[in-house]
Amino acid sequence: METKASALLRRGEEAARSGEKADARRAFRSVLRREPSNLAALLWMAWLSDDPSASMAYVDRAQDVAPNDERVLAAREWAASKLSSQDPTTAIPPAAPAPSVSSASSPADTSQEGARASWRRLLPLATI
Numbered sequence: 001m002e003t004k005a006s007a008l009l010r011r012g013e014e015a016a017r018s019g020e021k022a023d024a025r026r027a028f029r030s031v032l033r034r035e036p037s038n039l040a041a042l043l044w045m046a047w048l049s050d051d052p053s054a055s056m057a058y059v060d061r062a063q064d065v066a067p068n069d070e071r072v073l074a075a076r077e078w079a080a081s082k083l084s085s086q087d088p089t090t091a092i093p094p095a096a097p098a099p100s101v102s103s104a105s106s107p108a109d110t111s112q113e114g115a116r117a118s119w120r121r122l123l124p125l126a127t128i
Contacts, residue, residue, distance in 0.1 A: 037061075
């Protein structure tokens, strides 16, 4: 039997994938009220946030839950690139350098586009 949190997580993922960001955020916030350390909800909230600092805050929480999870490491790289694309005087560096997700990384992979592509590849793994 599906739990309420699992149903909300599924609803949030469906809404996010169909571009309904507000509905997705509501569903993921509901999941996090029930399960504050739900990794999938934290990663989705990081992805959906329009504020780079908020994205990083969700990634920080996810990293507290699963410090070595490759989805979290990819999310940290993506969120850090999102922060660095802000005004340089307000950008906040990541708490710790994130190791490369793939051993075949090149300097070009550290760009925001490379980080985004890497995280998009891992995001489907965030589902329960």
